[in-house]
Amino acid sequence: MNVSEHTEPVADHHGVPGPTHESATPEARLSSLETMMLIRAYEEQLVELQRGGAPGTCTSVGQEACAVGVIGALDERDRILTNHRSAGHLIARGADPGRMMAEVLGRTDGYCGGRSGSLHIASRELGVVLTSTIVGGELSMAPGMALAQKMGRGEPGGIVAVFFGDGAACEGIFHESLNLAVQWQLPLLFVCENNQWQAFVHRLETMPDRAIADWAHSHGLPTRSVDGNAVEEVYAAAARAVAEIRVTGSPQFLELVTYRQRGHFEPDDQSYVDPDELVAWRRRDPIQGYREHLLESGLIDPEGLAAMERRVRERIEAAAAFAQASAWPAPDRLTDHVYA
Amino acid sequence: MTRMTVEQAIHQALREEMEHDPRVILMGEGVATKHRDLVEDFGAERVRNTPLAEAIMAGTAVGAAAGGLRPVVDLLFAPFLPYSMDALVNSAGKLRYISGGQFSFPMVAMAMTGAGWAVGAQHNHNLEAMFVHAPGLKVLMPSTPADFRGLLKAAIRDENPVLFFIDLGLLHQEGEVEARADELIPLGQAAVRREGTHVTMVSYAKTVGACLQAAEQLEARQISAEVIDLRSLKPLDEETVLASVRRTGRLIVVHEASGLCGVAAEIAALAATKAFDALRAPVVRLTGPDAPAASSWVLEQAGVPQAEAVVAAAVELVLGTSEHTRAVMAHY
């Protein structure tokens, strides 16, 4: 498969140029790099834990720029709905990796007290309402969240952002959700992380190449498709969409073209993946690319980078230690939280 | 006899039925990736990866069945079934009847469920009773490799839509299988896994194992338990259950699905209506709680009836209550 056809930005249906990348401050750019590195290290730690017998997870390795770019464009007023590959969204939102890991291990200090595991983490304090493992569950709930926002039930000026994959765009609920959001003029940002894979099926087996942006556009939403591995491009596109939604109160659509570098769910040997495609995308790794970019532009030097790596490593080691020391829930609390 | 896992037994059944009948097709999210050998042997036309869209996957199976094929659709995990519920319940289950019997819907919808993976409620939900409740559908939930193979083959040859549930916790379990291509297990026949005289245990899927373990432990206390594996939830083999209850006079029904309006309630009602005079004690139900499945391993396991609870219930039924029994049962 020709990779470039997925990497070049698909036409911006608006035709208006976005804010320039340089609009981000140096601190914000360094912080973006560090957060991407933290997400990567967190998920690599989960892979290690899985090898030791912990439950498997869906990692977002290769998609860190999507999470950091979009979440960076949101603020505290906003609410987030996401899918099974949510670790990046949570960490970018400021989640504590220790409490996330405790949740994955099923311990009491996890965000949901061990009820969720990695696949359903929600955090009220972070404004993350749902990690849906039912593909499309997030798309189903998003218009209602945005309706509540529109009807004055959220923070003034807040919007709702919903993250989902290219696979979710195959579900009928995708169209139902977009159509309703447009008809009711809801303050909703749709973010499709098009990572080329739908579990063990390549998306080109299930949809025309440019389907996602075209479908969204056909519902009448302002739609942008950008390189999901370029964190500043993602940020710029998201920041612009968010600013417009805050003003107009109506929905927009962002397609982030990226790649799932690891398997669908750990462990996964990826034997079904075209090795050339994988190699080509690994060469476009979002973190590696951004490190080089920041080094070249003089924003950070090798020592600064080493210090950053050390900080990240220490946080993840501390997180793992915290999670492993956390207590198991008591079996007699099994039916807590079923009803209000 | 050949030794194989449940997973291998399912694969073999699919292969043999595709061989047996060119109308059999297999479709689902990733089935062509998973069963590459079937694609090679039967062609991409008959083994199809679908878009990730359960409503149209199930609907397509119903349409294909009406049109003369015999589709098997793999819907992966039971919690994804609600997306496909309309096609399964309103179309597959009803259209034969409301067409006055003009059309048949020979199809199988497969889905995994049950504890054992610790990934939580959106992969683990034992929904079988919902489908038992829907007219026109047959529902299977086997426990041994031989039954998975024999029942899946029979389901594919059946003229009706069949829901075929795969208990995730059993996938890698091994067993002896009579691997003759014409070896089918008819729908609607329970299996007596162990004979006994004091108490009847009725179960299906992974909790059959808990009952068998319990029966073994009870032997030491001179309690003889009969263990019945339903295998087929609809049609239900009433005769095998009733014959056993009439002999033992005591009934424990065990399953992982929650109890309210579940299969155990139906079995208890069966005993109460058709073997009331034989019952020497109230029927006991040991089921999962009315709660979503938790992800945490300890909570997940706590939601599944274990042998210890079955033993306690049997001791209580046969010998009377004890403190210990009450303590164990408090969990369920």
Ligand SMILES: Cc1ncc(C[n+]2csc(CCOP(=O)(O)OP(=O)(O)O)c2C)c(N)n1
């Ligand atoms: C309704 C439903 N169907 C199937 C699945 C199994 N499943 C989990 S993730 C996944 C692929 C999702 O692909 P996509 O939406 O592109 O997200 P990605 O995993 O690539 O991030 C599938 C098939 C599911 N969880 N929910």
